[in-house]
Amino acid sequence: MHQSLAFTTLALVSAASTLNVPRQSSNSSGYSVKTPPLTTPWTYTAGTDPWPEYPRPQLSRSQWQSLNGIWTYQNASSLDSVNSPPFSQTLGNSVLIPSCIESGLSGIQGTNALYSWFATTFDVPSSFTNDRILLNFGAVDYEATVFVNGQNATFHRGGYFAFTVDITDYLHVNDTNELLVFVHDPTDSDSYVFPIGKQTLHPSHIFYTPCSGIWQSVWIESAPSNYITDLYIAGTADGQVNATVSSSGNSTSQVKIEIVDRNSSTSIATHTGTVNTPFTFSVPSVSPWSPDSPTLYNITVSLGDDEVGSYTGFRTVSRGIINGIQRPLLNGEFIFPFGTLDQGFWPDGIYTPPNREAMVYDLQTLKKLGFNMLRKHIKVETALFYQACDELGLLVFQDMPALRPLQTETFDNCSVATILPDDDQQAEFARQLDLLIVQQRPFTSIFSWIVYNEGWGQITSYYPEFGLTDRVKQLDPTRLVDSTTGWYDHGAGDYSDNHHYANPQCGSPFYSIQSTPYDPTRIGIQGEFGGIGNNVSIEHLWSVQAAIDTINQTYEIDTTLEAWNYRGHRLLGELLDQVAIWSCSGGIWTQTTDVEGEVNGLMTYDRRILRPDVAQWQSDISHLYSAATSRTNASTALPSFSGYSVLSPTPYPSEYPESTPSWSPNGFEYSATPPAPFMSTTSETSGASPSAYSTSSSTSPSPYSSLTASTASPPASATSPNGYSTPAASASNASARTTSANEYSTPTAIDYSASPPSGYGYHSTWA
Template sequence: MGKFAELYTEEGLKMPKIPWDVYPRPMMKRDSFLCLNGEWDFSIKYGKEECIFEKITVPFSPETLLSGIEADIPEENYDSMVYRKSFSIDEGFDRGRILLHFGAVSNYAEITFNGKTVGIHRGAYDSFSFDVTSLVKKDNVIEVYAKNILNDKLLPYGKQSRKRGGMWYTPTSGIWQTVWLESVPLEYIKNIETYTDSNRVTVKAEGIDKGRVQVYTDNGTIEYEMNGGECVFEIESPRLWSPDDPYLYNFSVETETDRVESYFAFRTVEIKEKDGYKRILLNGKPIFFHGLLDQGYWSDGGMTPPSPESYAYDIEKMKSLGFNMLRKHIKIEPQQFYYDCDRLGMIVFQDMVNNGSYSFIRDTALPTVGWQNRSDKRMHRDNSTREMFVEGMEKTVKALKNHPCICCWTIFNEGWGQFCGTEMYGRLKALDDSRIIDTASGWFSKVESDVESKHVYFRKAKLKAGKKPLVLSEFGGYSYRVEGHIFNPDREYGYGKYKNRDEFARAFCELYKNEIIPLAKKGLCASVYTQVSDVEDETNGLLTFDRRVMKVTPEEFLPISEELKNCIE
């Protein structure tokens, strides 16, 4: 990568031969799992030229240090990235069907199994699978022909850019999440959905008619019958999920031939007036949603954390400072992230991933100086782009809606790809009416939304609560570069620059004491500081890009978090 520093995380230096060798679907866990991560053959194919293969470590994209390649993938003037993996399957693995799963491939993939094409997938952030039962042998070969198509802006792309720099990041191309095999019976449980309301639980299982649901409580196991693929039951005096008590109810769904494990939680999110202000309530009580912007990038793995424990590390570090919320910024993570937030007690405000063109003048400069109250009906008018965004939104909700940690959906960020916000709000409410929706985070606000969402950089946050809950969905972004942990020595990107740790920590703490706490007392419901970690040129994180240094200590900031928490509870 030329002039950029090679920053390894501690976990990256200890990476095992098979990375991410953990079950990738904790929300629907089955006891069949063959991890195909690790060493694959890799080549970039140009026209009729013969492929020259080298070794790559999956699931890390070829641009990353941990891939072992650190390649510059060309614009789009190549046929494909070619991945190839040979592997064996033990006798006894096959239970009737064999499914080949991909956590995510950015952003176009054609898959062959033992020489036969089994499917094509478009999209960088969602999982997909194929039934390869009829093709499986003892010795097998998978080939993946992938491209990361970014120029036409049709597919959701998030922060990926061929012209990285500033707030845009090096692309994550090709395979970037776990590849694995699973064997299931001929008739199997395809998906689980859970719904909780008061003390009532509904469990729906796709692919089966009859079965048993076993719920594991502190007082023992309770069994219920499932009919028509559905089971409804009640839990007496349920224990509510919250950041302070992230209680999960474990359960299983079982048929004569199949069994999966999952979990659910009881928690509510609603908007009500309290003490003269519109507030967001968790479990019927107003809390301050004390959050951070979470980009989900690592110095050595790009969008892929170096290990499954990386998410918990970030979450626990931020909880040690008193934060109770992460705004997952225009990225969909592997399920491990949401599971860790569920079990550790970290609320998530989840962004949809943007597509469509970006204009610095339209989407950044003019709104920053206050030009935000405009219609979005004529923005991003290409029907294919709009349809692709809606498809991505629907897939995101289906994949993540069981997770209790997610309390808010963000549809559009700063006008990026924004169109017909009021219509998109209605579509999303129809998919999931149990969560708060921030339709237009920070920017073009002339749309239906559950909250008033503002971004404030460069100036003091002078906000006034109104008819909707007031959310400061981005602010801060103070920059402090830690020597020895700087990705780009030639550029520093942030909002306000500090030369040493003490100066940075003092300014960070004073920002909350002088602006956020007073605003919380006058109706502010949530704040999102930019950000969890440095990312490439951005040096405005509380952690360095390699996660080795935290720039502020719990001793300095936790008392401020407690004061913020107490001012509305």
């Protein structure tokens, strides 16, 4: 069994207790996990009562009941099926909710279904004493039509966003209620251009298995007749609060906000404003939020008989000129955001992690390595993900889920042509961008919004990114905007963002097509780089032949972990040069984990192998922060090479040494021998810890515990599920070696309720 995480602070987000009323036992008959092409240590621990946590920590209510669990499911024949709902019928299959039906965790593991039905029943708890019953969905991909007791309750479009419907008038209060959901998911369908991210019916290397259905939590809650529908509270580093509390009615009632210190549970401020009208107030002597000190404050909001819990951090995001260079600022000081491209895919759950422990483990690993940021790549996560980032102190660059890629993709039996949105589709993209901003802006950790990724779905006959950027700034003036990360940059937004994998080109006077030259009027950032790969044995690969066949499309394959760590060290060293010499203000390493046919993650897709030499990566990343700090001091002498000046357009000097420059910190040289805990890709050593997570206490920065392995059982059978061929290991796909049993180990969870180590990414405490 996995040790449970310490969520001490997470439990305090609501001043009111959010006790989940136990649901009547759902019928798990017929449900079982379908063995996926690759498991994780959490695959068989998800259970039939998944994600029991309250799903919306920024607006929590005390009277609620989860509807997660075993539902029933069946395909539908066409879009017209929505007009003939199967009321009071037993659907053909049992399915776990939340899940993607393509996943093993769902119990279905089917192919993408254009049309499908999901059904469950529930009773309204007698403890629900308020007037109205609200039904909430975290996310359904892509269109959902919801029926309650045979009546059409609502329709929602958008696969990444939450929605709520008042179902009071449809309920049988003293009887069992039927909930039926029709889902239409037009992934790759002709003429459909909509926010889809990397989902495709034809996975190939950087495009992955799609997710259909109810993939985030479902719950009901009780509220009074005039209830709070939305809550936006933004606190600045000096204690200024901008608040808007929206209600279900056209009310001008008074609303009360109370701010509570988490550590002492002491009320530190109370203010009364008018509902549905923005208002401001000040909170004295707050501790600003930062990656090194992620201080959060609990909030209670009262409107008549309605009371909800929330939380916030006080921080200010801005940009400014420091020593003549545009820089991102946190709380008025230059911060160097450095993180990973975080895809959010899971081999057992696709879009849905097996549980919160698994989800948070990825974040803990990034924090331990020294990253202070992640880029959530063309996917929107559950609210609990952003809550964990708030708690851990991880900045988030949040992508808008992309439309179809600009380039044509050709497959064996079809070609996904270059499709750009028409006027209606562009308007829908803009509407869903609004949803992204409004729903995620309460989370303190979000630092920047990203509108377009590498031109995917970006209209080129005119430049829509300018208008979209203005819209984002109107909805959320408290963050920076990266309008076009990578390519097709026409000057919109706050960042001059370069993508180049072979070597970084960050805020530098050199660039490669399709990126554009560094624009010194904006912040120079390396939006993607790295991407170096390291192939592993078949036990750690997504065992679908089509995916394995694309591994050789990886930008670079390093045959040993020693080589992989060496190359990572050199690339981080190049970025360090550009921080110290040029105008580099941040970077994003590709990527957190392997995904299907990609083997370029810090971790394998199953989260069982951690590739980095932890101490070396911690050191290299710390040097990036130190170099950035040195650029904030006007008296700091920058290195000069043969009369060559900073930001000069002259070519990179040939006399610049290949070895570590003299101005870099001591101890920067890479040790040729990887640490013992790391699995070698060239040989198997039974005495090693193949999980690659065990580190000595001397390399674990306090207060993080060492990532020691604990036993988890492998799947009962090594037989591949039907429909998936397991290739024989060969030099062309995976190392031909067996896997020792203890590779199926999982790390002990890090207790992140304590303060994070100092020196990880906030200017005032850099060494």
